[in-house]
Amino acid sequence: RIIRIATDDNFWSMGDTGPCGPCSEIFYDHGDHIEGGPPGSPDEDGDRFVEIWNLVFMQYDQRGEGDRIDLPKPSIDTGMGLERVAAVMQGVHDNYDIDLFKTLIAESGSLTGTITTGDNQASHRVIADHLRASSFLVADGVLPSNEGRGYVLRRIMRRAMRHAHLLGAQDPLMHRMVGSLTGEMGNAFPELIRAKPLIEETLLREETNFRQTLANGLKLLDAEIAEMDDGDILPGATAFKLYDTFGFPYDLTEDALRAQSLGVDREGFDAAMAEQKAAARAAWKGSGDQASDAVWFDIAEREGSTEFTGYTSEEGEGVVVALVKDGKEIKTAERGDVITLLTNQTPFYGESGGQMGDAGRVSGADGFAADVSDTRKPLGRLHAHQIEITAGSLSLGDMVHLAVDADRRTQLRANHSATHLLHKALRHHLGDHVTQKGSLVAPDRLRFDFSHVSALTEPEVQAVEADVNAQIRGNSPVVTRLMSPDDAVAAGALALFGEKYGDEVRVLSMGQEADMDYSVELCGGTHVQALGDIGLMAIVSESAVASGVRRIEALTGEAARLWLTDRDNKLKAIATALKASPEEAVDRVAVLMDERKKLERELTEAKKALALAGDGGGAKAAETETVGDVAFSGQVIQGLNPKELRGLIDQAKKQLSSGVSALVAVNDGRATVAVGVTDDLTERFSAVDLVQAGVAAVGGKGGGGRLDMAQGGGPDGAKGNEAIAAIKTALAG
Structure with a gap:
């Protein structure tokens, strides 16, 4: 059926200004068993008639209120709601009743042990929808962060995770649903299957971290809600504190309050955000660029x-x-x-x-x-x-x-080609979830950042390095082809997410593996003509850059040879000092380390024995005296490791049976004070109070522990005897 309604009710624009025009909207009638009337009728807000398609006759340019001119080139802008059409084709009324969402919602209900209808319905739908969005973003190389597209992803994840919390999920939920998602969509979108391990690890890590964030934020939010009545508005400053301190996105706070008929002061939130940004701008010097x-x-x-x-x-x-x-x-x-x-x-x-x-x-x-x-x-x-x-x-x-500069360019080429080989080798040994997250190609070195959730083991590093060098020795030519981006990806080229590609791209193929190209990537940089020109690649380090991002630094060619030569020379120098061959150096060092540990243990025991018997260097063994009506022993010990004080205090307390023992260990000019009180005296004296008196005498502050044992320190080791005296004074009362 065709219905004509007033233009101002059936008109599309991108905003207050810009291209606009009347629409030819296509609705589907889901039947008279659903309330609602056709568009333009008094009951148009019902759910019976659902718009599935919109064709905008883009013929005007809105310059301002009341100022509209004809576009020089009118056009038709058409857009279809895929899921709405799927609902029509599958004979259901609701988008969330189509096959994809039904599977995910059923999985959510099963894992949480809750029904998927009634009050729980919205939560299950949010989880299913946001799981899908989050998974596709991660598969495309986006990882959660506090800025840009990474922050958008984090907000999506956290909204779903809050609904999992509302359903009573006791453990992280979303990562366990990735299998259902890939089962439904993996055939059409193989990147989901390729990135499945990374998606699962990212969701698990994010939900584990957010659970603590959620707990802390909800404490503040619950306290504020307790003071509010129906219809009240949460101050914007409080909403911003939840966002800034606890990582609560604004819409998460808004969702939590809406469920209790409360609102949020958006203007106040925006004002607090603007104030923070202004302060950041004032503090930033800028680069001048x-x-x-x-x-x-x-x-x-x-x-x-x-x-x-x-x-x-x-x-x-x-x-x-x-x-x-x-x-x-x-x-x-x-x-x-x-x-x-x-x-x-x-x-x-x-x-x-x-x-x-x-x-x-x-x-x-x-x-x-x-x-x-x-x-x-x-x-x-x-x-x-x-x-x-x-x-x-x-x-x-x-x-x-x-x-x-030809020499510098040659080094840049070698390092750039090596990053392509390194990328492929990492994907080969770690999985296809590995994607480039950044790189530096300098004349003297290369740096490669990639997505991976854990540190590489030494065997993994060695295997990656061996793969790259095997390709370099193969010396196959680097082949460059110009193709359209779609044709390049169809041919197996690896496109980097976030990079902008024009109508024509350079496709770099290098290396051979089982009669196939080893590495195929889109790249506009300069590269070697044959892989043998790289000479050699040596991985220098592997480290973490950010959550889920690792970094490899490496050298190629002469720089790699010099680095390996320097490392070999250092090994030879160590071997010479050990009076052993380089091959024997590792075993010799292991023997020396064992001997050192044994000597350290013996030295520690000797120092403890000297401390109890007198150190022979001017200090005497602790003698028992009576302070007030309490037995007391005190001693200053030079060169004793403070870690040994606890054991010596315990021995001294055993010797006293009933009393107080104080020891001061002096190392590198600093003093560490320890006080022990036998159990029968802890109701009268606190080791913490006594040690604080001693710490103050050596220029320190505080000191802590238990009633029967406490410890603290200060910078003036020369006043160890004054510390003992101060403890005696405090003990005497």
């Missing part, structure tokens, strides 16, 4: 993108199209000037994709010469050379010769 952004836009609009010729050549000619100094364009530059040079084309690679920019020389007519220290890539399409003019002068329109 933002001040010059406008000039790059002006140049790009006027001159277009720089043509990069460096894939096939390290030298070339170019015309000067812009000179920039201190964020402003200039027309000429002289000897000694440090400026930014832009040409219409260049063999210099601008820093991007983790690869550092090229350095080299620029020369021209009339003796002009300049050193290029770096090349950057403003706006992602201009190659900006950072130069210092060493001779002559330079003006707009001049023709110049550009020559890349």
